[in-house]
Amino acid sequence: MAKEATLQVRMDADLKEKAEALYRELGTSFAEAVRIFAKQSVLENGMPFVISANHKNTYGRLSKYADLVRREQEEGAFEKAMVEKYEKAD
Template identity: 45%
Template structure:
């Protein structure tokens, strides 16, 4: 069995509660979700989704 460690992070309380409600519906724990997330980071060698800045023109802001 792989050696385990603890991950600690500060997040907004409401965000945590909302996410845990979704995870409960999916039938997985927060720890399981974090393990899935980290596994995908390793598999993809990056975040499993695009991280971009919003297009200022589409957001209604002019440059």
């Protein structure tokens, strides 16, 4: 599959360096890890890891970054898009 789109993400420089070092140690690149994340998200039709409110697991560590307003705005967005898609097809 050709790589023909570019994704730019702003993040803390220290975080970027640590992530790049981690993925080098794992034998891949940060960019490849992002591609894997995107591919797995599409395959699973969601986040490719379990999300919960327990602060001892992945979601708990990520929850402090959640934008509650955006989550409310996006609630049901997939379902709404599917309804619109199939209503237009009729």
